[in-house]
Amino acid sequence: MFLSICVKSFKIFCETTKNTFSISVFIKMYVIAGSASKAVAEDLSNIFKVPLVNTISKRFPDDEYYFRLEEDVSGKNVLLVQTTFPDKNIVELLLMQDAAREANAGKIIVVIPYFGYSRQDKKFGPGEPISARAVAEHVSLHADLVITVDPHKEHLLDFFKVPAYSCSAVTEIAEYLKTKGIDFVLAPDKGAIDRAKKASKIINCEYDYLEKTRIDGTTVKLQPKNLDTHNKNVAIIDDIISTGGTMAQSIKELKNQGARNVLVACTHGLFVGDAKEKLISAGCDEIISTDTIENEFSKVKAAECISNVLLKKTKIFQ
Numbered sequence: 035m036f037l038s039i040c041v042k043s044f045k046i047f048c049e050t051t052k053n054t055f056s057i058s059v060f061i062k063m064y065v066i067a068g069s070a071s072k073a074v075a076e077d078l079s080n081i082f083k084v085p086l087v088n089t090i091s092k093r094f095p096d097d098e099y100y101f102r103l104e105e106d107v108s109g110k111n112v113l114l115v116q117t118t119f120p121d122k123n124i125v126e127l128l129l130m131q132d133a134a135r136e137a138n139a140g141k142i143i144v145v146i147p148y149f150g151y152s153r154q155d156k157k158f159g160p161g162e163p164i165s166a167r168a169v170a171e172h173v174s175l176h177a178d179l180v181i182t183v184d185p186h187k188e189h190l191l192d193f194f195k196v197p198a199y200s201c202s203a204v205t206e207i208a209e210y211l212k213t214k215g216i217d218f219v220l221a222p223d224k225g226a227i228d229r230a231k232k233a234s235k236i237i238n239c240e241y242d243y244l245e246k247t248r249i250d251g252t253t254v255k256l257q258p259k260n261l262d263t264h265n266k267n268v269a270i271i272d273d274i275i276s277t278g279g280t281m282a283q284s285i286k287e288l289k290n291q292g293a294r295n296v297l298v299a300c301t302h303g304l305f306v307g308d309a310k311e312k313l314i315s316a317g318c319d320e321i322i323s324t325d326t327i328e329n330e331f332s333k334v335k336a337a338e339c340i341s342n343v344l345l346k347k348t349k350i351f352q
């Protein structure tokens with residue numbers, strides 16, 4: 035925090051005094067947006083007051099991707115911002131990294147707002163890959179540093195072959211929920227309990243968790259549990275909403291136990307298939323996600339937490 039204030043004050047001082055040295059420092063960082071993360075990239079460029087590089091991208095008739103940097107980034111540090119979901123965005127990121135390398139960029143910092151494939155973080159059965167590691171190792175080939183938001187598990191960071199750090203958007207989500215009069219936060223499974231606890235502290239309310247068993251990719255089962263949620267405004271917080279199965283079951287449970295309003299909030303809103311309809315028909319009163327995956331529910335911005343971790347972990351801005 036102190037460092038961030040110092041850096042910001044230094045920047046303002048330099049801008050106002052038109053200090054040549056500082057200008058040369060700050061123009062060294064360029065932001066390059068991937069097609070999946072334009073909002074986050076734009077926000078980072080605004081937060082740091084650094085340029086967003088013009089790029090050209092298109093798909094060939096066979097759907098292969100074409101990417102081109104329209105500006106010279108030679109010797110400049112670049113911040114490549116791209117979520118690795120769905121699959122095609124992984125290839126886009128690899129091509130962006132290669133373009134930066136070919137252009138002789140300085141340091142290549144890769145910001146992955148949502149790290150796709152993170153849920154296969156180990157072998158669940160023989161013959162399987164460790165998918166998260168496979169993606170991380172390829173991304174590491176042309177990266178000096180990686181930043182991601184709310185990784186499914188913290189140990190995923192160890193799969194990168196370069197320093198990798200995470201930040202959490204829970205604070206930003208909780209600040210949003212504070213404006214909604216939430217008086218109870220629920221984690222839909224034990225793995226999400228720390229997130230719920232942190233949010234409940236910020237909102238200043240109670241929290242609890244459910245016990246979930248996953249049957250298959252689309253079906254989950256919840257253990258019956260008495261929750262103190264009668265007539266309360268409840269927010270269920272998770273890292274990911276994918277098919278919406280976990281949240282839909284939790285909403286039904288809460289509504290059965292007399293909750294007044296039930297909001298669902300996540301960092302990464304995948305909303306695959308009929309997830310939205312599932313949530314609404316379960317009785318959901320509001321759906322909230324960040325913009326790590328841009329969608330109609332991206333009401334919370336992820337850039338602030340990314341900028342904080344960048345300021346903490348890099349010297350590039352100093």
Ligand code: R5P
Pocket residue numbers: 222223225226251252254272273274275276277278279280281
């Ligand atoms: C699982 O451990 C995750 O934290 C989420 O609970 C899960 O990915 C949500 O998936 P779905 O929306 O398909 O139930």
